[in-house]
Amino acid sequence: MPGPLVLLVLVLISSSPVIAVYAWFRLANYQISLTRFLFALLAGAAAFFPALILQNLLTFSFATQGRTAVLYNFFIRVAFTEELSRLLMLFIFFFISGRVKPDEDLSRPLTFNIIKKGTAIGLVAGLGFAILESARYAAADMSISIVLLRFFTAALHGACGSRVGAAAVMFRTNPFQALMRLLTAVAIHGIFNFMASLSGLPSLMAILIALSAAASSIMTIHSGWNNEEDPQPTP
Secondary structure, three states: OOHHHHHHHHHHHHHHHHHHHHHHHHHOOOOOOHHHHHHHHHHHHHOHHHHHHHHHHOOOHHHHOHHHHHHHHHHHHHHHHHHHHHHHHHHHHHHHHHHHOHHHOOOOOOEHHHHHHHHHHHHHHHHHHHHHHHHHHHHHOOOHHHHHHHHHHHHHHHHHHHHHHHHHHHOOOOHHHHHHHHHHHHHHHHHHHHHHOOOOHHHHHHHHHHHHHHHHHHHHHHHHHOOOOOOOEOO
């Protein structure tokens, strides 16, 4: 297959979870407009660039070999920088959203409704990040195995993004829980990266990690939106 065609196929595959999530939101009548959905997607895509800059800045000579290099590269240089960048972009997204539509300001006193919306927006942002990252990998290696792995990586980014989205709306009123959600996203992301770098069974385990984390995020959003007893502030 010609290179540009493979790149197009990979982008379409990476975009399929976005289409599926939007269809799910519409069918379930979740109160997220198309404009808000697209801007969340854009915020996630924008997070790709500060993450790339941070990863280049955090390339040190000591992290080239041994166990220290493995832990540093997978958990700090990749996972932490990407989740931190996603968090910063979501901070900006929620700040602008609150300015444009005060009734949707997610920095108001924390409620379960705000947390579940932050989780949903974070899921979308994670998928936006995955599209650009997949295009980057396709430019370097457009093999079928990369195409398939990037599909599951999109699910991983969505799952981690949902946790970071919740953290973004919790930081001001409950910083400890917000930090725990951020660190959970980093841990899941780092473990996935490590498993995906190995051949054989560990690669299958990486896929299972991505799918289970994504399923957990979907269940959290679904159960949250169907919880009629909202909205007492979270202690």
